[in-house]
Amino acid sequence: MIYFNNVTKVYNKDLVALDDVTLTVSPGEFVSVVGHSGAGKTTLVKMILAEDTPSSGTVFFESTNVHKLKSHDLTKLRRRIGVVFQDFKLLTNKTAYENIAFAMEAVGKSDQEIASDVPHVLELVDLGSRTYHFPHQMSGGEKQRLAIARAIINQPELIIADEPTGNLDPINTYEVVQILKKINDLGTTVILTTHNRGVIDSVGKRVITMEKGKIIRDDKEGKYVI
Amino acid sequence: MIPLKRIIKSGFVNFRRNGVVSWAAVLVTTITLSVITALILLQAVLHFSLDQIKNKVDVTIYFNVKAPEDRILALKNSLVKLPEVAEVSYTTAEDALKDFRLRHQNDYPTIQALDEIKDNPLGGYLNVKAKEISQYETIANFLKSNNTLVSGSASIIDKVNYYQNKLVIDRLNSIISGAQKLGFLITLILVVISIIITFNTIRLTIFFSKEEIGIMRLVGASKMGIRGPFMIEGAIYGIVASLITMLLFWPVTAWLGRSMTGFLGINMRDYYYSNLVQIFAIILFSGILLGIISSVFAIRKYLNQ
Structure with a gap:
C-alpha cells in the first residue's frame, strides 16, 4: 500500500531527518513507528501526506508517486487518508459537529448524509454530549477523540496517527489506542508514531524503530526497544 | 462542486464567530468607503464650482x-x-x-x-x-x-470681446483643467491608500486563520471549499461597511446642507438624497469587490503552502 524507496530528507544542508529509508506497509497492517524526538517519525508521515518533499527517493501510495501529484489530485489523495495529530489540529472556530461535518463536506457528502453520520460517529468516540461544544471547551482526551472521529468519518483506507497520545493522561491514552486498534480490526491500515513504551507494548503489532533518520529495527510483533 | 449554500452559510457563520476581528475589518472598510463617498461629494462640489465658472465665460459678438x-x-x-x-x-x-x-x-x-x-x-x-x-x-x-x-x-461685426478676454479665458481654462487633474490625482492617491490599508487589515484577519487553512488542506478540502467562505466573509465586510457608511453620511450631509450650502455652493443634503441610489451602488460595489479581492489575494499564500 505504501512504499518508501531510498527516501532521504535533508534540512538546511546538514540536518538529516530521513536517511535512505526503504519501507513497505501492506493493507490492513497496524504499524507503530517509534523513536526519540528528532528520530524522523513525523518527517516520515509528512512524506506520505506530501506535506514535505524528499531530497531524494520516492514515496508511493499504491501505484501513485505522491510527490508528483498536482494540487487537485493531492487533495483527492488526502481524502483517502485520515490524520490524527498530537496537537489535534481541530478547527477552533467550529463545533465538534462542524469539525466532522467539514471533513464530510470536503469529500462532497450531502447534507442528509452529514446529518445522519456525524451524531453516530460522535457517539462512537463517546462525545455525544459534546456535539455543539467548541474545541476550547473540551479536555485533551476529548479533543483527540474528536480528531479520531474526524479522521475515520470518511472511511479512509489509511489512518496516520502522529503522536496522538503525546498530550494525554494514561486513561485517555489507553482509550485512544483502543479506538485505533478497533479501527484496524475493521480493516483500515493504521500508522502510529509514538515514543510511549506503554502504547507500543499494549498494541503488540509491527514496530519500526527509527534513530537519526534511519530504520534500525523492523519487528513483526515488536516491543519498544531503545 | 461545492454547494453555494454551504459556502455562503459558512461565510456568515465565520463572520459572526470571528467577532472583534470581523468588526475591525468592517471598521477599516467603512473608513475606506467613507473616503470614497467623501471624494464623490467633493468631486460634486468641484464640478459644480467649475461649471459655475465655465458658465460665466462667454463670447459676445457686437454688430455695427x-x-x-x-x-x-x-x-x-x-x-x-x-x-x-x-x-x-x-x-x-x-x-x-x-x-x-x-x-x-x-x-x-x-x-x-x-x-x-x-x-x-x-x-x-x-x-x-x-x-x-x-x-x-x-x-x-x-x-x-x-x-x-x-x-x-x-x-458687419463691430468687435468680438474674445480678444479682450483672451488672457482671462486662457487663464481660467488652465486653472479649471489643473483643478480637475489635481482633484483626480488626490482622489486616486486617497483611494489607493485606503485600499492598501483595507487589504492589509483583511490579510491580517486571514493570517489569524493561517493554521486553520492548513488543517482544512490536510482534511482534504478543495481550494474553493476553503477560499469560498473567506470570500463571502470579505463580501460581508463590504456590505456591512457600505450600509454603515451610508448611515454615517446621512447626518453629515444634512448638516452640510443646513450650514455649508453658501460656502460649498451646492446643497449637499439635496445632492446626497437625489444621488442616493448611485452613491450606494458605487460604494456597495467597491466594498464587496475590495473585500473579495483582498480575501482572495490574502488566502492565496496559505492555500499554496
Whole structure:
C-alpha cells in the first residue's frame, strides 16, 4: 500500500531527518513507528501526506508517486487518508459537529448524509454530549477523540496517527489506542508514531524503530526497544 | 462542486464567530468607503464650482449699428451648427437699447444724452457659449474666417470681446483643467491608500486563520471549499461597511446642507438624497469587490503552502 524507496530528507544542508529509508506497509497492517524526538517519525508521515518533499527517493501510495501529484489530485489523495495529530489540529472556530461535518463536506457528502453520520460517529468516540461544544471547551482526551472521529468519518483506507497520545493522561491514552486498534480490526491500515513504551507494548503489532533518520529495527510483533 | 449554500452559510457563520476581528475589518472598510463617498461629494462640489465658472465665460459678438438682421441671423445659424457651440442667443439692437436704459435708469445724464441722439446708437449682439472653455478660440477663429464670407468686404461685426478676454479665458481654462487633474490625482492617491490599508487589515484577519487553512488542506478540502467562505466573509465586510457608511453620511450631509450650502455652493443634503441610489451602488460595489479581492489575494499564500 505504501512504499518508501531510498527516501532521504535533508534540512538546511546538514540536518538529516530521513536517511535512505526503504519501507513497505501492506493493507490492513497496524504499524507503530517509534523513536526519540528528532528520530524522523513525523518527517516520515509528512512524506506520505506530501506535506514535505524528499531530497531524494520516492514515496508511493499504491501505484501513485505522491510527490508528483498536482494540487487537485493531492487533495483527492488526502481524502483517502485520515490524520490524527498530537496537537489535534481541530478547527477552533467550529463545533465538534462542524469539525466532522467539514471533513464530510470536503469529500462532497450531502447534507442528509452529514446529518445522519456525524451524531453516530460522535457517539462512537463517546462525545455525544459534546456535539455543539467548541474545541476550547473540551479536555485533551476529548479533543483527540474528536480528531479520531474526524479522521475515520470518511472511511479512509489509511489512518496516520502522529503522536496522538503525546498530550494525554494514561486513561485517555489507553482509550485512544483502543479506538485505533478497533479501527484496524475493521480493516483500515493504521500508522502510529509514538515514543510511549506503554502504547507500543499494549498494541503488540509491527514496530519500526527509527534513530537519526534511519530504520534500525523492523519487528513483526515488536516491543519498544531503545 | 461545492454547494453555494454551504459556502455562503459558512461565510456568515465565520463572520459572526470571528467577532472583534470581523468588526475591525468592517471598521477599516467603512473608513475606506467613507473616503470614497467623501471624494464623490467633493468631486460634486468641484464640478459644480467649475461649471459655475465655465458658465460665466462667454463670447459676445457686437454688430455695427447698420448691420442687416438677416446677415446676423445667417451668422447665428452657421454658429449654431458648429459642434463646439453650446448655445447662441441673439439680442436685437432694440433689446440692447432697452437693456441699456434699464441698466442706467438712475443715471440721468446718460439717459438724457441717449434721448438727444434719438437714433439707436447700439447695435445688436450675439452671445455665444461654447461647450468647453478651450473651444472659444476655435469659435473666434471661425468668426475671423466666416466674417468675410457673410458680409463681403464690409464687415458687419463691430468687435468680438474674445480678444479682450483672451488672457482671462486662457487663464481660467488652465486653472479649471489643473483643478480637475489635481482633484483626480488626490482622489486616486486617497483611494489607493485606503485600499492598501483595507487589504492589509483583511490579510491580517486571514493570517489569524493561517493554521486553520492548513488543517482544512490536510482534511482534504478543495481550494474553493476553503477560499469560498473567506470570500463571502470579505463580501460581508463590504456590505456591512457600505450600509454603515451610508448611515454615517446621512447626518453629515444634512448638516452640510443646513450650514455649508453658501460656502460649498451646492446643497449637499439635496445632492446626497437625489444621488442616493448611485452613491450606494458605487460604494456597495467597491466594498464587496475590495473585500473579495483582498480575501482572495490574502488566502492565496496559505492555500499554496
